[in-house]
Amino acid sequence: MSVLLSRELERIKRSLLALCALVEEQVSNAVRALLERDEELANAVERRDQDVDQREIEIEEECLKTLALHQPVAVDLRLIVASLKINNDLERIGDLAVNITKKARALALMPAFTVPFDLAGMSEKAQSMLHDSLDALVNLDAELAKDVCSRDDAVDAMKREIRLGAEELIRQNPDDTPPLMRVIAIARNLERIADCATNIAEDVIYMTEGAIVRHHESA
Amino acid sequence: MSVLLSRELERIKRSLLALCALVEEQVSNAVRALLERDEELANAVERRDQDVDQREIEIEEECLKTLALHQPVAVDLRLIVASLKINNDLERIGDLAVNITKKARALALMPAFTVPFDLAGMSEKAQSMLHDSLDALVNLDAELAKDVCSRDDAVDAMKREIRLGAEELIRQNPDDTPPLMRVIAIARNLERIADCATNIAEDVIYMTEGAIVRHHESA
Numbered sequence: 001m002s003v004l005l006s007r008e009l010e011r012i013k014r015s016l017l018a019l020c021a022l023v024e025e026q027v028s029n030a031v032r033a034l035l036e037r038d039e040e041l042a043n044a045v046e047r048r049d050q051d052v053d054q055r056e057i058e059i060e061e062e063c064l065k066t067l068a069l070h071q072p073v074a075v076d077l078r079l080i081v082a083s084l085k086i087n088n089d090l091e092r093i094g095d096l097a098v099n100i101t102k103k104a105r106a107l108a109l110m111p112a113f114t115v116p117f118d119l120a121g122m123s124e125k126a127q128s129m130l131h132d133s134l135d136a137l138v139n140l141d142a143e144l145a146k147d148v149c150s151r152d153d154a155v156d157a158m159k160r161e162i163r164l165g166a167e168e169l170i171r172q173n174p175d176d177t178p179p180l181m182r183v184i185a186i187a188r189n190l191e192r193i194a195d196c197a198t199n200i201a202e203d204v205i206y207m208t209e210g211a212i213v214r215h216h217e218s219a
Numbered sequence: 220m221s222v223l224l225s226r227e228l229e230r231i232k233r234s235l236l237a238l239c240a241l242v243e244e245q246v247s248n249a250v251r252a253l254l255e256r257d258e259e260l261a262n263a264v265e266r267r268d269q270d271v272d273q274r275e276i277e278i279e280e281e282c283l284k285t286l287a288l289h290q291p292v293a294v295d296l297r298l299i300v301a302s303l304k305i306n307n308d309l310e311r312i313g314d315l316a317v318n319i320t321k322k323a324r325a326l327a328l329m330p331a332f333t334v335p336f337d338l339a340g341m342s343e344k345a346q347s348m349l350h351d352s353l354d355a356l357v358n359l360d361a362e363l364a365k366d367v368c369s370r371d372d373a374v375d376a377m378k379r380e381i382r383l384g385a386e387e388l389i390r391q392n393p394d395d396t397p398p399l400m401r402v403i404a405i406a407r408n409l410e411r412i413a414d415c416a417t418n419i420a421e422d423v424i425y426m427t428e429g430a431i432v433r434h435h436e437s438a
């Protein structure tokens with residue numbers, strides 16, 4: 001591999017890491033905005049989504065430029081194609097964080113309502129999966145990537161528990177339907193964030209081992 | 220462009236079209252399985268998802284091979300990168316169809332329940348967006364792609380209407396919470412299918428006009 005290509009690949013990885021740090025913060029702030037009824041923080045998350053979008057575009061352009069100029073093959077080509085997909089996933093996670101702030105905003109307009117589920121804990125699980133999936137990419141660490149995949153079930157289970165619990169509460173107190181529906185929606189967004197992290201981890205495994213681990217179980 | 224590269228690009232487009240036709244059918248059958256309480260059809264959709272997954276992998280390999288062998292640049296490179304993303308979107312739509320059959324199966328286990336919303340109409344709208352987005356890709360038709368994007372709002376509005384209507388019904392009859400929650404989930408899956416079609420259309424516009432139309436409005 002040429003020195004120039006190797007430098008380009010490092011640059012793309014660094015850009016992806018920076019974008020990942022940004023969307024992690026977006027997710028964490030969106031959940032905080034929800035739990036603390038902090039409208040200003042919700043606004044900040046929505047504003048910064050433009051930054052996420054802009055960086056996604058820049059990373060895609062970087063990948064295209066590298067493909068055109070260096071015409072990489074084999075593992076380098078796979079790395080760039082995986083980067084394009086991961087870039088896409090990170091942007092989607094940014095959108096999911098914005099979705100959460102929208103629900104947070106709707107909840108804030110309703111009478112004070114204590115969320116009877118551990119959304120913060122669920123969010124932390126999803127964020128740590130995201131974080132580790134990018135670490136796995138940067139270090140081409142298939143073991144860590146597999147570990148990320150194995151944690152997806154726990155998040156799915158939490159979401160299921162929240163959904164069933166909220167349905168039961170709705171049956172008991174139909175007037176709480178609107179806030180509880182928002183809570184279910186937020187849990188679903190967090191589950192989708194964990195799914196995106198799993199996608200990223202699967203791409204890392206694919207890239208490092210050449211094996212198809214995707215689609216072992218379609219969600 | 221070499222004749223060989225041109226042939227490869229045509230082959231990739233044809234493969235994407237075939238995959239699109241398959242996932243369109245999956246969506247349509249998933250909604251039919253729901254409305255007709257047809258468990259056999261739901262099973263068939265779930266079985267055929269393996270075929271969707273397999274084709275996604277094959278198309279990705281085709282794209283990688285074309286990149287490595289022909290080292291395309293400029294518009295050809297963009298076409299392949301867009302194809303990789305569209306391929307991914309089609310596979311996601313396949314997963315959404317499977318999600319719908321899971322809800323259909325859950326609904327079929329509940330006491331007979333007439334869905335009080337036009338899910339079939341919503342599904343048709345989403346399918347026609349999907350179909351047109353792939354037509355736009357094959358013919359590099361930016362006008363058709365823009366038309367697809369403009370239709371997304373109507374699907375979003377239908378989903379919102381279904382959600383609000385279902386919430387109201389839940390308040391009136393809390394015992395109908397479980398089936399109505401499934402109906403909302405199905406409407407959301409259909410909305411996400413329309414979003415995927417919009418993503419595809421935006422990629423077509425980007426490719427043909429080089430303009431960034433993505434992120435004009437994050438959902």
